[in-house]
Amino acid sequence: MTGLRAGAMNWGGNVAFAARRVLRPRSVEELCGMVAGADRIRALGTGHSFSRVADTTGDLVSLADLPPRVEIGTDTVTVSAGTRFGEVTGPLQAAGRALHNLGSLPHISVAGACATGTHGSGDGNPCLAAAVTAVELVTGTGELVTVRRGDPDFPGSVVALGRLGIVTALTLRTQPTYDVQQVVYEDLAPDAIEDLDGVFGAAYSVSLFTRYTGPGMGMAWVKRRVDPGVPWLPPQTWLGGTRAPEQRHPVPGERGDECTPQDGLPGPWQTRLPHFRLEFTPSKGEEIQSEFFVAREHGVAAVRAVQAIGARIAPQLLVGEIRTVAADDLWTSLAYGRDSVALHFTWVRNQPAVEEAVGHVEAALRPFEPRPHWGKVFTMPADEVRTRWDRLGDLRRLAERHDPAGVFANDFTDRYL
């Protein structure tokens, strides 16, 4: 079905897929049969990736019709792979449980998000996949296997870019529910970024937004986890900026009411940690995204390096976001082995012009050995990408074992793994 856009899932999708068709199995048994008879096949989540990571020349499989599973245990939840975060957070909250973090949008599937290393912000918060304790997947021979934390292959089996098989269910670690207060400060002082530890250590999750057009930072979105014994009255000024008088959107000119409440009042974790509300199109809709992870110690210098080329990327840049992500042990995670600062870019939807701008960003960040987000647009050569992770060869060997005929491979995984 050449030209298929993943907008089937309410998202305008940047990628025109090369896949023949989209299969929608109704049971795991049916899925096993589809895989066993396939020459090339690949799972599709909600299609929110901007890179060609999900594409295939064979069949795409949507798991949206598999029997839904949201099984809440004492300190875990097991969900069917196609479940969107926005569908699991409510039942968890009702059961008095929570996840450690969420990405900027609740619209994405749990399996799709984990497969690319999707993350939110927070010095103490690793990527969403770091909460996974077990993965159930159909391997290339059509066999259903479960890999659990503690198994030697586990660290390679979570952020696996869909290369090891089609994940049917994931188990994630949960914690007691908590409330979060969110406030936004704008017109921050030019030197706000210099105290990286002070800025990002000030709350559970902090995002800075900037257009890189000058030395200054635009906004700080502060998500503070409520400590029941210590009430927090958000100050009116912070980092040289003032509290926004009304709801803000990250992208200038977009509607603030599409974002989660920024009124400073405590609310359940899932109503404050994402930037975007489930009932609206997240972000701008018509856009392209890129993101690069650098080791935390290079964070300030990396931001300054992008500011130095700000004028060159300004025509394509809608907004940039700076977040922190804690290190994890998942081989292909963007924060594998290093506490990280993530520099995100929301671009206009103009692929050639954006690729040129991305090239400028990559050149500016090269001294800091940036890792590109697997689900977003990057242009750096494959051999450069391969130097950024030291376990890609192990993932390749794991893929050869799970998928000897290479049915889950695509151009993207062939190139970068």
Ligand SMILES: Cc1cc2nc3c(=O)[nH]c(=O)nc-3n(C[C@H](O)[C@H](O)[C@H](O)COP(=O)(O)OP(=O)(O)OC[C@H]3O[C@@H](n4cnc5c(N)ncnc54)[C@H](O)[C@@H]3O)c2cc1C
């Ligand atoms: C508006 C917007 C905001 C975003 N914000 C963030 C953010 O805050 N943080 C961040 O890190 N990213 C963000 N992203 C990127 C997004 O989170 C990732 O691209 C994510 O992977 C998308 O999940 P998906 O369900 O759409 O997966 P898809 O894009 O459909 O697929 C992604 C990968 O997962 C694989 N996959 C999907 N399902 C399965 C399965 N069942 N088994 C095996 N493999 C599977 C696919 O084959 C593919 O390789 C954002 C994207 C958009 C559009």
